[in-house]
Amino acid sequence: MDHVLQLELLLAPVLASSWSLLPAFTVIGLVLGGVYAMAAIGVVLIFRVSGVLNFAHGAVAMFSTFIAYQVSVLWGAPGWLGLIAAVAAGSVIGLCIEAFTIRPLANRPPLTKVVVTIGWLLVLQTLAGKIWGATAYHRPVQLVSRNGFRLPIVHLVVGYDQLTTFIVALALALGTAALLRYTQLGTAMRAVADNPATARLWGISVNRVTAASWMAGSAMAAIAGVLITPLINFDNYSLTIVVIDAFAAALIGRLTSLPMTVVGGMFLGLAQTYPRAFFSSAGIGELVTFLMVLATLAVLFRPGARKVRAA
């Protein structure tokens, strides 16, 4: 009993100190969640329209970001020019993936297409390593200042770059949702998503609409990559791996709902950050990610649950 009391006395200040960190860690988690949400939006868009879970999404983001790096850091052009180059490169890569490797497999099982995207992941990762080196020693394109402002209650400084990532993630999610709901292209995308054969009967060019979704999704990947890399390691590996966290966020949105994907990203960011207040071990964040993926799969995709969509 004495030992228990001693332990409690010993832990009391530590726990008190850790709980006091939670407000600040909430903001840190939301900022991290913005990163995941941004990475996940393109994944959801492509999946909704073409039914393909794009494992190469992070690799597309990475490669496009290296294009921005080439333009803005190595050639010295302004950052916005690098961003435009990255968006253009992302769109072209998305178009190539769809036109040359996904479209010919139109009648194949979804798993075949997923394997093709894994192939693209490896190709882009290797290619980037060969061209720009496979280490983390690259200076990222800094579009937005790292300076920030102090939040009054939590006494935490939030960088303008972090705030931008958060706002752009929200804007992209809402914008994409609006595009799907209110525009002709969006209506066509939803029609293709629901039933490509029927959409074709209505005169919709399924190939064009699918290509447009891949281009738009990959362009979003490029924007995400350029904005995220100052916040993480900039190499041909880390951004590719961020997509695993993005999948967890997308799963929470059932791979269909963009607003819920953003919520999933925020939830994941918080779930990864809070344990750091109490545990000092490395890898606790990754553990949370995989547990969340497993839990989401078990709950949302259990037998009898509402189907996500017909692939």
Place this chain on the structure above:
Amino acid sequence: MNSSRERIAVIFMTASVVMTLVLGGAVVHALGRPATPVVLGARSGVSGSASGAGASTATTVAASGASATGSSSSATGSSPQTASSGARSTSVSGGLSTAAPGVTANTITVGGIFDETGPFDATVERDTVRAYFDTVNAQGGVNGHKLQLLDCDSGYDPARAHQCSQQLLSENILAMVGWLSVSGEQPETPYLTGQGVPVIGGLGVPAEFASPISWPVTDNLVTYGTAMGDHAKDLNIHAPGLVILNANFIAPVQQSLEDSLQHNGIAWKSVDQVDPTKPDYTDIAVKLESEGADSCIAALDPFSYARLLEAFDRQNFHPQLFGLGLDKASANQQYGNAVYGAQSLTPLLEPQDHQSQAGIAAYYGAVQKYYPSQVANLDVYSEGEWVAAEVFVDALRLIGTAPVTRQSLGTALNSLKNVDTQGLTQPISYAPGNTHDPNRCFQWIHNVSGTWTTYSNWNCF
């Protein structure tokens, strides 16, 4: 249609089985060759003295008088000479083999495992060793032998590091020289030395200080911990937060740091282990600030420091930073003003404020000449591998015109006394024994307006 597909599948399967058998047989054959005998440990008798060539078998004789030509080192007593009856002779009982893998009439081939991809960039260490070899080769090599380094990328992956060990063994390297594989050195040092491969240099992981045929040149990272804990007191550090890289050798290093802090009456606030891929250190900054830490004692890689400092800077929280391995020029560009006033320590002469010093000039000059793009990436670790290459070449020169074998190399290394590294370290000496720990000294450095400046003599632990 189906039958033709099945035929194709059967052909592919048959071909793959045949290829597997052929390649598997080749690997078994290569690894089973007697060129890489298993060595259990060097005897204390393997010494540099003429009379003490303890691995005294029929294949080993001691000859005196052949001094090391051009060597900057001196050996006690006569230079050890080993005459082998043949390059493929059998291993000497209890000592290094008299076999001479990697040695031909014209070249000596050594190996190195480096993190060339992934979160670390050890290509600068690889190129530093090559720059030293290129310099030696340009002067005619060592006793007619040109030096060659075979490298293998471990990519911060212990499994790949092990594959590299096997690959380099199959390519018959004489020794490992100047390697840097952050997660590979701790498990691979016992493996390689168990295969009889001399290991020279390295990051300074504990395993490199636990083998009779490993000859480190830099401080044990455990000694770093002791030194940092000791110097923390001098820096008036009272309540530090510890931030330490999560690596497979870190437990004894962390323990030595904590022991030393405790010994000096310093109570640390918290210990955070972090992965080298940790993207954002805001949580660490907030945590340390809330704990009331007056400083941060860190053991990270150069670019993790950049993210740590960035987080400190963003939070306008500026604890005193005391970390090892901070003085890397290319990383310092990312640190910006945040690193001003930071404290560090180095077991090798700090290059940034000793540019005109002879040893530094030779080191920078060689890298500038052969690998100019790497100059900005030079750091304390590449300097250590430069010294490792120097020690290796000194040992070769000590062997003289006698056959170069793993045994003669080991004997020569054990004979090196007061190796003059042109002032880059305290003089380095080795002796026959179960372990080697030749460098236990540090100089304290701090960052003055962007330049790392030395402010102490050597402090030895």
